[in-house]
Amino acid sequence: MQLIGRIYQIVATGQQTVKGALQTVVDGSDTMKTGTNWSSAVDGLRAELMNGRNEILPATWKSNYQQYMEEALRILDGPNPPHDGHGLLQRTLERWKGKAASRAACCIAIRNLTDHAMARHHAAACWTITAPIVKNLRGKTSEKRTKATLSDSEMLYLIEGVDRRNPGWANVLRALALFGLRPIELQHLVPKPDDQGVLRMWCSYRKNCGGQLTAPRWLLPAPLHMASGERQDWNITGAMVAGLLEIPEGRDGGFRVLNGHYVEQFLRIQPEWKELKAIYTARGNGCGLTPSGTVTACGATSEGWKWERSPPPWATAWRSMPAATGGHQRQPLLRRLKRPSLPEGMDKPRGTAMDVDSGSAP
Template identity: 25%
Template sequence: MRGRALLNLSERVTGGKRLQRVLPFPWEAAARQDIHTAVLAIHTFFARGIPLDQCIALATGSASPAEDDSTPEEVVEPIQATDWQGLVAQYRDHKISSGLIKQTTWDRTYAARMQRLVEATKGKTKPSTPRQLLELLTQRLKDQPGSRGRQVVVQQAAALLRWAVDNERLPQEWAPPLVLSSYTGRRREPKSVTTPIGVDDILLLVESIPDSRWRYAVQLLASFGLRPEELQHLELREGRLWCNYAKVSSRGSTRPRPLRVLPCDAWAQEWRLEESFSSTRMPPMRPGFGSQDLKNYLRRRPLWDQLRHRYALDGEKLVLYSCRHGYAHRAHVICDLPPKVVAAAMGHTVETHLAAYSKWCGDEVVDDAFDKAARLLGERQAQASGPAT
């Protein structure tokens, strides 16, 4: 089939007959990673003695083999034999007890999606394969291909199945496809990139907030480049403001850190937030839901809606994290601080920092950096040569 990836197996591998199959991927550079992952998975399954067409179906998540529509899909353990509610509870205990996530993260990010997964196994059309389960879960999101919500639904369900198979809670046939792109889908429109908020807009926003408690929260957010959730984890230590929030991820957890106002942010220094800090000045926020509570409050502020609309007209997306993005942007572009220093000040790894913020390194930023480097080099050369004699 023209334009599709072809899988070839030699006579030595198949025992005397050369085989060729069409894979459900376009033969183009953008699909290179998907093809690579699928071929590795096919090799793993084939080495276990699984028929080639079934290997392809398992690895790619295709409903049927690429060239043989007559091959029936193997029906695995009946859905009724699995206690999915109990399985989800075991998975939750594993995630929390192993330190991978916190209980608040499960409640906020996992609980609702896991419950929908359990409900999907109890419907009229009970899935009997991992592919059928993923298809059921994405059915209500069929008009949102490539969306973040759909990606998370598929990724979390696949992670549950993979953990259950690896730990012998489910048979091997319930292993999810290694390539999930056919379930997450591709976004039809370019994704809006969350953008740093400008200093002028920070000042306007702060002035527009009538409640001193929420105004104080936004000031802290913008001045120290905080995650919204970190507002509930601040304390003074010997006159210095610290953040004690521990963000847990697969890369580890963050450590407590002292907070710093950027040297270029005179407006933030004038607010004297560190000297005046008191937890009693903070707005009412639910533990673990500080970001959502602040978002709900700002949605009721007319200026916040106006700013979001204006940024959207420029193809940008204004969110709570825009205050944190703005801190990182000013740290590099105005203060010229190195990534390692800024990453430490913001409480994450250099890898995370570069992955999140390199997207704003456009031509203007690159040109400005080269100009600064040229000026610095010229000054050093002038100092080295010394005064003319």
């Protein structure tokens, strides 16, 4: 009755027809309007994911949602926009044809968007994206490939080759291999004495796992061994304290922004990487070497390589040291590697840090 009354009042003025008055009333109602402000829905979803649920980081939004949101908004604001969730997902996926991993991520992102729009922005039920819709539109999943795991000798061969051309990048690889780090943890390393007064490496990074944060931890080094059995004692902790650890720099002289994309770009052009990849590809059953293979020896991957927000504390301290103490100079690591040769046979693959004699803390 209220709807009829409002329409009557508008028509009675003689300024609109019944059809025009009906459209005016619908457009002015939060519960009856047919259009959805999708830009507001995207903003609302971002706020909900970053401030609630799992409290994702801006970097996670950028890598897992942003490109799909931008494509969906382009389609919705363009000519002949879709009128339901099936159409929106179908047209958004067209941009990532033949890219199984990206299509899977796109399905998750767009489904989250339409669910949020219906729950918080009065979108109609026709925007629902069901599991069968996702299954039908996503396409085939990518074929799983066995990742290669580098032996100690192969890892040393790669690091030494990189070291001759770029010592800073070689130190990144050394730290990841020695401590079994996630790349993002590089910015959270702090050398400090433990309860017994022994100088060790502390990692303050707390990974978000289903809304729960992992605990900070002391790192246990797992030194690599050459084919001869000689152990490589990289005193990375001591090098940080002394200001002798060279790290990658950007073009502006500041700290290089590192993430999985840049790491992949860097490794793919290294001759040692190409050589190892060719060996593993020829060695067996479609087993290929991917950038994550460089550090899967210690259980980490290359995703998330970057300084987020600010450089790590040890890097800032190294920057501020005067030249007399070794700060901000091209200094060698405390102990240089001997040049290892690429083994013809496979060494025993490295396990986790707990599978290898960790020795004493550096």
